[in-house]
Amino acid sequence: MSRIILEARDIRYRYPRGLEAIRGISFHVRRGEKVALVGPNGAGKSTLLLMFNGMIKPDSGTILFDNSPISYDRASLRMLRKRVGFVLQNPDRQIISPTVYQDVAFGPVNLGYPEEKVKEAVEGALARVGLTGFGRRPPHQLSGGEKKRVAIAGVLAMDPDVLVFDEPTSGLDPSGSEDIMELLEELNQQGKTVIISTHDIELAYPWADRAILLLNGKILQEDVPDVAFGNPELVRLARLSMPTLLELYLELERRGFRLPERRPRTVLDMLNVIDRAFRNKPCYTQPGTITLFDIDSLRDADISGWCAAHPGIPIGAMGTRAKQRAADEKIPLDFTYGVIDKCILKALLGEHSLIIVTGSMVGRVHERVQAFCRENQVEIPVISHSGDA
């Protein structure tokens, strides 16, 4: 288990007009975790999030960052806000400057970085959110998803350890929401601790390591998502709805089917559940292979050549730079989110597939495929491409 990075000890907070927003909350977040705070409007999600970077000071109780209590003098707050990046719900409220470059540079400049380092930080942050070349655009000309990315880049430029997102997908179209969740996943893979608040349980359910249900300023339930969302009584109390997949699973279970122990979090898991339920043992054709192109270790690999040699093969990309690379080489992508699962689904149908991937995501592909194979006693070969076509 990794170290605890954020901890709340019996915190309480009352708004000036008398409404008690937080009524005794204790919990902790570990380094590298993905935590979703879920609850109805007015549950205290945003208030709680704003305490993590010292924007709101609790009336009683303590918040610890990196095992020491937060102190509220100016200098400490600045250091805290550098390490805990906060992305507001409405990017228009967060973007301050007249151009994208200036806005992303805002944090680094105020941290007193020299000009060269500012430039480096800005370009790095823009590349990580996939907005390279947007530097001189004014924010009002960007789409909602792009503005969100600018806001995220502005926080990433300060290189925080923890990223806090208030409703990261609100106001975005479904595809934009998926893209943002993919980006959060990628940032988490790069070692950032990510905390989000959301109503959108369908998005939070497969994504989070842990879900915290909030109601009336108190924690109702805190557990892995399939347990936290799996109790119909609590879910109803928290004015949420159960994730569709989980509901399906519970319905099947209620009908007396014998199901795998682990509850499904993705369509792939669900398919496996159904498969077990109806045939009682998985029945597969010879699985296809998944080929990986790591664009970081194979900088000048001939991806388009490989694709030309394997016409009709479904192609996915994981990671912002991998998607950028595919766009640069004009490779049409079949999958841009949930890529591993979709490729496993293909493999189970006996088809081969290709994933273009950034270095940091390679490990995840192997892990996921291996875990799936172990659980279901199948063999799906993952081939890391060596460079020559």
Place this chain on the structure above:
Amino acid sequence: MYEELLEDIAQQNRLREVNTCTKLTAGVGAILLCLLSASFVAPLFIGLVLTLTLLFLARVDPATYGKVFFGPLLFAGLGVGAIVLLAGGEGTFWSWQPLPWFSLSVTQASINQGIFVFSRVFGGTSALLFIAFTTPMTDLFLVMRRARLPEEVLDLAMIIYRTIFLIMDQLVQVYQAQLMRLGYRSFRESIRSFATLAGSVFIASWEAGEDLTRAMEARCYEGKFAVLGEGRPVCLPSAAAVVSFLAVSAWVVAATSHIRLV
């Protein structure tokens, strides 16, 4: 919403990548030459060159350019009409005295005067629009900082620039909501609606201000507004083009100073 429109065009024009100072030199130089000229020829020449540059090099949409140009030109037309009829002077072509103390006349001097004023407006407007259409505000900030404008003024200008678009959005939304509910049906209703529009936008901007403070606070604000990105370097072809344009225009100013239309 011309401002928004102009700014958006300026962000996308083909001369965007040319160094800002080069463009400003061309525009401001042209305005000065228009003012120095004693004849109508030079401003017409300058206006024509800049208009053609805008249409063919910067690829500004002619219809939009025409629409924006029409306003000042209409205003100038009215003014020139008055000058021609009222200025008087030598060489009368036509005159009429409807009242004992008031007469209208068209004379050689007044026609020359009118044409001169009109061509100056034409040249000056072209130069101004040349700057407006090719240089977005975001690039001007860079020049302002180089010109040592006080930091406070510049920071404020940048925040205002950013906020204008947010409040404009709000304004349009509220206005449309009022329109949908027949808020501007009658004159009395319009006045009421306009008042509530102003009120709600005021409150919205107040809130936006508070949000801005919080956002800056959350992002480690310490009195520094971000540095600006880098400007484009001066490049020889465009600089040479501007210098030769100004030189030729100056020559036209000098050579045509005695030319009159009638």
